Amino acid sequence: MKKIKPGLHFDISFEDYVEIPAINNSTLKILTDQSPAHALHYINHGRPETKALAFGSLADMYILEPLLFFKNYVVGPDARRNSNIWKQFVAENPDKEVIKPDDMAAAIAIYNKISQSHAMRLLSGGVSQVVAIWEDEETGLLCKSRMDYLNTDINLITDLKTTQSSKPESFSRDIDKYKYHMQSAFYTDGMIKATGETDWAFAFFAVEKVEPYVASAFQLGDLSIEIGREMYRKAITKYAECLKTNEWPEYCSQVEMIDVPKWVLERSGYGQHNAR
Numbered sequence: 001m002k003k004i005k006p007g008l009h010f011d012i013s014f015e016d017y018v019e020i021p022a023i024n025n026s027t028l029k030i031l032t033d034q035s036p037a038h039a040l041h042y043i044n045h046g047r048p049e050t051k052a053l054a055f056g057s058l059a060d061m062y063i064l065e066p067l068l069f070f071k072n073y074v075v076g077p078d079a080r081r082n083s084n085i086w087k088q089f090v091a092e093n094p095d096k097e098v099i100k101p102d103d104m105a106a107a108i109a110i111y112n113k114i115s116q117s118h119a120m121r122l123l124s125g126g127v128s129q130v131v132a133i134w135e136d137e138e139t140g141l142l143c144k145s146r147m148d149y150l151n152t153d154i155n156l157i158t159d160l161k162t163t164q165s166s167k168p169e170s171f172s173r174d175i176d177k178y179k180y181h182m183q184s185a186f187y188t189d190g191m192i193k194a195t196g197e198t199d200w201a202f203a204f205f206a207v208e209k210v211e212p213y214v215a216s217a218f219q220l221g222d223l224s225i226e227i228g229r230e231m232y233r234k235a236i237t238k239y240a241e242c243l244k245t246n247e248w249p250e251y252c253s254q255v256e257m258i259d260v261p262k263w264v265l266e267r268s269g270y271g272q273h274n275a276r
Contacts (some may be wrong), residue, residue, distance in 0.1 A: 006142075007194050009131040015138050017047075017131055022144035026234040028181045036238065041102070055103060055209065056162045062107040063114070063160065064128035064148060069087045091176045092246035109215050111163070111274040114205070119217035122205050126151030134193035138233075145187050157187055159200045166206040166216035175220070180204065181228030182235075184220050187214040189229065 004020055006166065011079045012020075026047070031039040047053070051212040061069045079086045090098050114120055130150040136143050149158040163174060175181055184202040202225075207215040220228075242248050 006133045006135060008150075010127055012131045012146075014129070017144070020131075020133070020144050021134060021189075022142040023136075023236065023239060024144050024146075025053045025183045025232070026163055027228060028186065028232050028239065029182060031239060032179065032182070032231055035250050036242045037250040039239065040242075040248040041164070043195045048193075054082065054254065055106070058099060058103060059107045059110055059162050059209075060160055063111050071096075073099050073104075075099055077101075082117050090186055104105070106209065110207055110209075111213070113213040114207055117215045119205055119215060119218075121156075122156070122203050123149050123160070125153060126156070126158075130195040132187075132190050134190050136193075136236060137253055141234055141236065141240055143190055143236075144225045145190050147187060155191075155197060155200045158193065159183070159187075159202070159204050161206045163206050163211045163267055166208050166214050166217065170193065171204070171206050171216065171218060171220055173245075174206075175224070177227075177230065179228070181224045183228070185225050186232045188225070197207035 001256050022096050027039050027042060038137070058069075058073065074093050074096040077085050078090050078101050086098075114123075126149055130147050132141050132145045132147065147157050150156075150161045151158070154179065159180075161171075161180075162175075165169060165171065188200045188202050192198050201219065204220075205215065205220045206218065207213060
């Protein structure tokens with residue numbers, strides 16, 4: 001792919017986005033959750049597809065890019081994937097991803113439900129799947145993001161999340177588990193660099209993957225965003241170091257001492273005040 005200039009880009013496909021030689025949030029998240037070795041593997045080989053990721057991509061495209069959806073997907077027969085009728089249908093549609101009727105029905109139901117939600121205004125008045133490119137000043141690295149929905153009139157980034165639960169307490173745990181606060185900080189800081197404007201907001205539109213497809217809208221507090229910013233800054237600094245040295249360490253470089261978790265020690269009477 002040709003060298004791409006910093007700024008906003010409204011016509012870059014996901015396939016072309018993947019080929020842009022720049023660091024993204026997913027790479028930084030893997031480096032944070034696992035190790036530089038895992039991040040390098042992701043860069044070279046991509047991310048293994050899971051059922052949850054596949055459905056999330058399907059639902060995102062149906063809701064945000066409906067015309068592109070029907071170019072990329074086709075609904076298969078109501079049959080097992082290992083059946084002859086399914087295999088024949090796949091062979092007859094080599095240029096499309098064949099999906100189960102139940103997944104199509106769920107995507108339609110989710111769209112119908114969120115269309116009636118008070119939070120649907122988060123997906124109104126803007127453009128879907130906008131790419132931002134910017135240079136990180138501290139490391140000199142080129143960075144990229146692909147935002148689900150961008151409204152430049154009110155400077156709002158919206159990220160659509162399919163989730164098991166959109167209950168605030170549950171989604172709060174998802175924020176920590178999946179590092180959504182890190183994503184929020186990385187995206188908003190990127191938009192500041194890409195546009196020169198400083199007043200960007202980031203919202204989550206969380207919708208449950210099972211009936212009744214309850215949807216909720218959230219905006220992170222400043223403290224959570226700052227924690228996420230510290231996380232991605234640490235990760236991008238480590239990534240720059242790995243690039244410079246061409247060393248991508250794993251978890252341990254030598255034999256290390258290890259214990260059961262602290263709570264197991266305390267439960268067994270080996271806590272700080274009960275040493276034996």
